[in-house]
Amino acid sequence: MEEVILLKMGETVLKGLNRRSFEARFLRNLKNSLNPIGPFDISISQSTVYASPAEDGVDMDAAFRAAKRVFGAVAVSRAAVCAKDVDAIFNTAKEYLRPELMSVNSFKVESKRADKTFPLTSIALSQEIGGRLQDVYPHLKPDMHHPEFQTDIEIRDTAAYIHARSHPGAGGMPVGSNGRAAVLLSGGIDSPVAAWMMAKRGLELICVHFASPPYTSERALDKVLKLAGILTEWTGPIGVFIVPFTQIQTAIRDSAPGPYNTVIMRRSMMRIASALAKQNHCGALITGESLGQVASQTMQAITITEDAAALPVFRPLIGMDKEEIVTLARKIETFETSILPYEDCCTVFTPQHPKTKPRLDETLTAEALINFAELESQAILDTEKQVIGI
Ligand code: ATP
Ligand code: MG
Secondary structure (H helix, E strand, C coil), X not given: CCEEEEEEECHHHHCHHHHHHHHHHHHHHHHHHHCCCCCEEEEEECCEEEEEECCCCCCHHHHHHHXXXXXXXXXXXXXXXXXXXXXXXXXXXXXXXXXXXXXXXXXXXXXXXXXXXXXXXXXXXXXXXXXXXXXXXXXXEECCCCCCEEEEEEECCCCEEEECCCEECCCCECCCCCCEEXXXXXXXXXXXXXXXXXXXXXXXXXXXXXXXXXXXXXXXXXXHHHHXXXXXXXXXXXXXXXXXXXXXXXXXXXXXXXXXXXHXXXXXXXXXXXXXXXXXXXXXXXXXXXXXXXXXXXXXXHHHHHHCCCCCEECCCCCCCHHHHHHHHHHCCCHHHHCCCXXXXXXXXXXXXXXXXXXHHHHHHHHCCCCHHHHHHHHHHCXXXXXXXX
C-alpha cells in the first residue's frame, strides 16, 4: 500500500516575513533526515508538508520515527494513498485503519475536498465511508463530538489520502534557523538535555568536550560520542571538539587553593569553549547547569564562571529540577547512556570542599599563579574534531 508522511508546521507559520526561510530550512532538514532511509519527494501546501517515498520498499516505520524528530513540526501523521474512487477509498481505509479501528469503540470520518470535481460532497463521502466501515467493524459507534479516533479523508488533485492517527511532532523551530552555538558536552545527564532543548529552539550545534586522559578513559570518551550520536537524530551531523585538558587540570590541582579548583577549572573551560565557538562561527555557549545543583552551580559560582566566557551562556536547565531533567533525558533517549558509570574530568579532580560562594578577586589571584594563556592556546591547538552522524 502506498503511504505518505504528513507534517504540520508549527510556530514557524507565525513568523511573518521569515516564514519562507523557516520553511526552506525545515524542508532541507527533513530531507537530510529522511535521506539515509530512502529517497523522498517532499512538497508543502498550506503549512502541511508531504513526504512521499520515491521508490518501493522504503522503511516507512523508520521514516516516521525520523520525521517525528525534525524540529519545526507540531504534528506528524501517516496516510495511505489511493485512487479517488469511493470503493478504492473504502477498501484502503478498511485495511489501513484496522489497528486503530480495532482498538477504539467510537470513531468519526471527516472529509476534505481540494478537488471540487469529486462526485460526492465532503459530508456524503464521510457518511458513505463511515457507514461502510461500521458494517465491517460492528463494535464501532459513530461519535461526531468526542470520537476516540477520527480519520480524515482528503481528496487532493492527484489522489485520495486516508489519515491514520496524528502524533505529536518534535515542536520548536528548524535546527539552524536561529544560528549556531557550542554546547559543553560532558558524559552526564544534564548537558545532552540542554543541547536538545537549544536545538529545539532552532540552534545548530557543535559540541566541546574536555577529556583528561589517562585520568578519563577511552570508554568515557566513547560515551560522549555516543551521546552526540543520539543528539544527531534530532539535529543532523554534529562536529565534536575534544579538548585535551589533562595539563590544565594538573596545573590547577598543583597550584590553586583546593576550594577554588572547581571554579578556576570551569573558567578555563569557558575561555577555551569561547575560542573554539568563535572559530566555528557560534554565537553562544550552552551548558547543563541548574541553579544550586552542586557547589559550582550556586549563583556566585555561576557569576564567576560566566565572567570568563566571551559569549553569552545559555543554560536552559537553570530552573529545572533533576526529576524534570531526567524525564526529558528518558524522552530523548540519552538517559541510559548518560548513567553508564564512566568518569568525567570534573569528578576526577573535584576537591573535597569546593567553595560555594567564591569571590572574583580571590579567584583572579589564584588564577594568576598559572600560565593559562599558554596552556589554553596549546590545548586549543591540540583539540581534535570528529564529525558524528554522517
Ligand atoms: P552534566 O550532567 O551535564 O555532566 P553536571 O550536573 O554533572 O552536568 P557539572 O559537572 O558541574 O554538572 O558540569 C556543569 C556543566 O559543565 C555541564 O552540564 C556541561 O555543560 C559542562 N561540563 C562539565 N564537564 C564537562 C566536560 N568534561 N566537557 C565538556 N563540558 C563539561
Ligand atoms: Mg557532569
